[in-house]
Amino acid sequence: MSLIEVRDLSREFTIRKRAGAFRRTSVVKHAVHDLSFDIEAGEMVGYIGPNGAGKSTTIKMLTGILGPSGGSALVAGLEPSRQRRELARRIGVVFGQRTSLWWDLPLRDSYELLRRIYRIPDQTFRRNLEDHVALLDLGDLMDTPVRQLSLGQRMRGDIAAALLHDPEILYLDEPTIGLDVVSKGRLREFLRALNHERGTTLMLTTHDLQDIEALCDRVIVIDHGTAVFDGPLPSLRANGDASRTLVVDLVDEASPIAIEGARVVKVEGPRQWLAFPAGASAAPLVAQVAAAYDVADLSIHEPDIEDVIRKLYAR
Amino acid sequence: MSGPLHPQISLYAAIATRSFRRYSTYTAATLAGIFTNSVFGIILSFAYLALWEQNPSAGGYEADQAVTFVWIGQALLMTVALWSGGSTDDLAERIRTGDIAVDLYRPVSVLGWYLAADLGRGLYHFTTRGVAPAIVGALLFGLVTPSPAGAAGFLVSVVLAVVVSFAVRFLFAASAFWLLDATGPRVLLSVLATFFSGLTLPLNLFPDGLRQVALALPFASYIQTPADIWLGRHTGLDMIAAIGLQVLWAVVLLATCALVLRAATRKVVVQGG
Numbered sequence: 001m002s003l004i005e006v007r008d009l010s011r012e013f014t015i016r017k018r019a020g021a022f023r024r025t026s027v028v029k030h031a032v033h034d035l036s037f038d039i040e041a042g043e044m045v046g047y048i049g050p051n052g053a054g055k056s057t058t059i060k061m062l063t064g065i066l067g068p069s070g071g072s073a074l075v076a077g078l079e080p081s082r083q084r085r086e087l088a089r090r091i092g093v094v095f096g097q098r099t100s101l102w103w104d105l106p107l108r109d110s111y112e113l114l115r116r117i118y119r120i121p122d123q124t125f126r127r128n129l130e131d132h133v134a135l136l137d138l139g140d141l142m143d144t145p146v147r148q149l150s151l152g153q154r155m156r157g158d159i160a161a162a163l164l165h166d167p168e169i170l171y172l173d174e175p176t177i178g179l180d181v182v183s184k185g186r187l188r189e190f191l192r193a194l195n196h197e198r199g200t201t202l203m204l205t206t207h208d209l210q211d212i213e214a215l216c217d218r219v220i221v222i223d224h225g226t227a228v229f230d231g232p233l234p235s236l237r238a239n240g241d242a243s244r245t246l247v248v249d250l251v252d253e254a255s256p257i258a259i260e261g262a263r264v265v266k267v268e269g270p271r272q273w274l275a276f277p278a279g280a281s282a283a284p285l286v287a288q289v290a291a292a293y294d295v296a297d298l299s300i301h302e303p304d305i306e307d308v309i310r311k312l313y314a315r
Numbered sequence: 316m317s318g319p320l321h322p323q324i325s326l327y328a329a330i331a332t333r334s335f336r337r338y339s340t341y342t343a344a345t346l347a348g349i350f351t352n353s354v355f356g357i358i359l360s361f362a363y364l365a366l367w368e369q370n371p372s373a374g375g376y377e378a379d380q381a382v383t384f385v386w387i388g389q390a391l392l393m394t395v396a397l398w399s400g401g402s403t404d405d406l407a408e409r410i411r412t413g414d415i416a417v418d419l420y421r422p423v424s425v426l427g428w429y430l431a432a433d434l435g436r437g438l439y440h441f442t443t444r445g446v447a448p449a450i451v452g453a454l455l456f457g458l459v460t461p462s463p464a465g466a467a468g469f470l471v472s473v474v475l476a477v478v479v480s481f482a483v484r485f486l487f488a489a490s491a492f493w494l495l496d497a498t499g500p501r502v503l504l505s506v507l508a509t510f511f512s513g514l515t516l517p518l519n520l521f522p523d524g525l526r527q528v529a530l531a532l533p534f535a536s537y538i539q540t541p542a543d544i545w546l547g548r549h550t551g552l553d554m555i556a557a558i559g560l561q562v563l564w565a566v567v568l569l570a571t572c573a574l575v576l577r578a579a580t581r582k583v584v585v586q587g588g
Contacts, residue, residue: 065419067581088422100417104337113333116326117423145340 001077002038003169003201004062008071009035010225011057031057033225034071041168044195044202046216046233048209048309054225055205059171062203063093076168089118092162096174099154100161101146107157108142111164118165125164132160135190152183159190169201170194176208188214209309221309237303243275245301246285251294259288270296278303326423327431334402334435345443348393352448356389360456374519380546381517383459386452387542388514390445394437394473395480395537397512398505402432403484407501410491419580426572430481437477461545468554472541475561479536480508482568489572492579513539533564 011032019025032054039045049055060066061073064080064087073080078087093100101110115125133139136156146154155175162170172191176184192215194200204211212219212233219236221229229236246262249271256264262276262285276285282300289295338345360382367378376384393400406429409415418425452458461469487504491497509515511534518529518539529535540557543549549557 060416063420065416065580084419085422088420091420093417093420095417098412098414098417100420102333102337104340105333109333109336113326113329116322116329117421119322 001074003041003076004037004039004203005074006035006037006058006062006071007073009058009061009068009073010070011054011061011066012069030225032061032068035222035225035227036071037220037227037230039201039203041201042195042199043218044191044216045204046212046219047203047205047222048207048212048219049222053222055222056173057225058222059093059173059203059205063087063091063171089165090168092165092167092170094158094162094170094172094175096155096172096177099146099158101154101157103147104145106143106145107138107149110146110157110161114161114164120165124166128164128166129160132163135193136160137186152179155179155183155187159187163194163200166198167200169203172202172204172206174206174208175204176206176211184208184210191215237278237308244278244280244282244303246274246276246282246289247299247301248272248274248289248293248295249297251296254293257289257293259285259292261285261288323427327427330428330431331435331438334432335439338436338439348444349447352389352392352444353451356386356448356452357455359385359388360452374517375548376517376519376546379457379459382452382456383546384513384517384542386449386456386458387545388512388538389452390441390449391473391476391538391541392514393440393444395476395512396433396436396440396484397480397508397514397537399501400436400440401481401484402429402436403481403488405429405432406485407488407491407497410488411496426485426569426576429485430478430569433481434474434477437474441473459546461547462550464550464554465544465547468544468549468558469541472536472544472558472561475558475565476536476538476541478565479533479561479568482565482572483508483533485572486568486575489575489579508534508537511535512537513542517542531560533568536561536564 009032010030013029013031015027015029016024017027035054035058047055047058057066061068062075062080064082064084067081075087076090078090080087101107102113105113111129114120120128133142136159138153138156138160141149141153141157146157149157159175175191176187179187188211191202195202195215202215204215206212217232219229219231219233220227221236245265248257251270253270254272256267257272257274259274261280262274264272265275266273274285274289276282286298289298363381363385364378367373367376367381371378373381392398396403406415409418415425418428421428449458484504487500488497490500494500511518511529511532513535514537518526518535520526521529530539540549540561544554544557
């Protein structure tokens with residue numbers, strides 16, 4: 001049995017609109033529609049899609065704060081909306097835009113309350129606190145009220161908070177939003193280590209595709225409530241008609257390079273850009289170019305997954 | 316509500332303690348509040364004294380009892396968070412912003428959580444904004460003191476006042492689940508509570524009919540009931556009956572809160588992504 005099993009999961013909302021002075025019409029919106037996927041223990045899954053695609057609705061159903069209107073979800077063998085509190089002991093949730101810490105209290109007090117809420121055994125609590133405080137560099141901040149923390153500090157504080165009770169699954173909703181590059185990098189490193197060392201399953205929704213590139217072996221793309229792609233990151237690139245780019249610097253300016261298997265998309269002086277399918281090998285192209293032209297330099301650019309995903313959405 | 320009792324109690328005690336500590340960090344606000352309560356108390360005391368000179372033993376209160384009633388009202392005004400300032404303000408705000416989702420993700424009763432926080436807050440407000448203005452009132456006007464039984468009954472009644480007022484405020488705040496914003500209901504609640512708690516005028520001075528209704532409403536638990544116990548108007552079985560009515564309201568209202576919360580989490584979407 002998979003850790004997370006989602007079968008034909010649906011959730012519709014009825015939106016009432018004014019139509020004239022007294023009449024109202026209702027429109028049924030399918031936020032999530034016949035969604036199915038499995039996530040195994042220890043996976044790191046990126047869950048992405050445009051705004052309003054149904055990402056948050058899915059997470060709400062997986063954590064049990066919203067019941068499904070059709071289909072089923074099973075998380076760690078529990079039915080989330082019926083066994084919300086039992087499930088809550090086994091999962092951790094981190095929102096980039098919300099905090100689970102207490103605004104007026106020092107971090108230490110928030111952690112102390114969480115210890116009681118989750119009834120964390122003393123030894124586990126001390127070990128987790130020591131580990132996470134060290135790794136997330138929170139040592140000097142433990143006695144600072146949360147309202148005085150910077151966004152990055154608060155985010156680290158929130159992640160440590162979500163992990164105190166050793167959750168099997170960690171849901172992260174836009175965890176790097178608003179963080180600077182250095183903070184983002186450190187956070188990703190921490191999450192990777194968490195997954196490798198403790199086997200924590202990670203499900204991540206984000207608009208930051210670098211999060212996905214850095215963390216996720218698998219990506220589920222959702223649009224209009226339905227999964228439009230589910231697979232490893234490289235095949236997402238191959239899937240979206242993505243092309244790789246061979247950038248050629250010639251010694252002298254020349255007319256567009258004509259070789260088989262690639263086409264010139266841009267010329268700028270002696271530099272030319274050649275697009276070729278993401279699935280194809282670059283080696284024969286390089287050989288052809290090198291045989292026919294005086295080449296000063298060559299480089300290959302991977303497709304930007306942002307482009308790939310945009311193409312998927314556009315379908 | 317499963318599991319052993321002890322960890323539950325220690326959790327709620329910890330919440331109440333943190334809530335107390337949270338309010339105690341705002342010393343300047345507390346001092347300003349004490350000053351305001353004292354000024355209000357002085358003004359109302361002089362108004363009452365003028366009124367009672369015209370109409371001695373109005374509502375069955377002697378003039379010194381009426382003045383004591385004023386200061387009990389001022390002491391309990393913040394303790395029961397009559398206008399605002401309770402944990403239920405946080406609740407309404409968290410429903411509005413969608414942060415309530417964080418509370419719902421926790422393996423703990425949301426109702427129990429906010430009640431514990433409000434009791435911690437109530438204790439802070441009672442010991443500061445309750446006691447300090449009352450001392451001012453006692454020094455300036457000389458207040459009526461209760462019998463030992465009256466004092467004990469008063470303290471029990473005040474705890475129940477906080478619980479009843481919490482449950483009423485919780486219901487009004489929870490309307491934000493459906494209305495998306497609870498500002499309107501909160502204004503309505505302030506007006507009702509100001510009038511029917513006894514804050515402006517003891518309910519015993521209300522005309523027949525309205526008086527009986529007002530005394531039966533939960534708002535009477537806020538100020539009227541504890542004040543009458545302090546003043547010795549409820550003693551013996553009568554005191555037990557008065558406290559019993561508070562207990563009844565507390566149980567009925569908290570049960571309603573639990574049902575409303577369940578309906579809200581079933582039917583209503585947590586706002587925001």
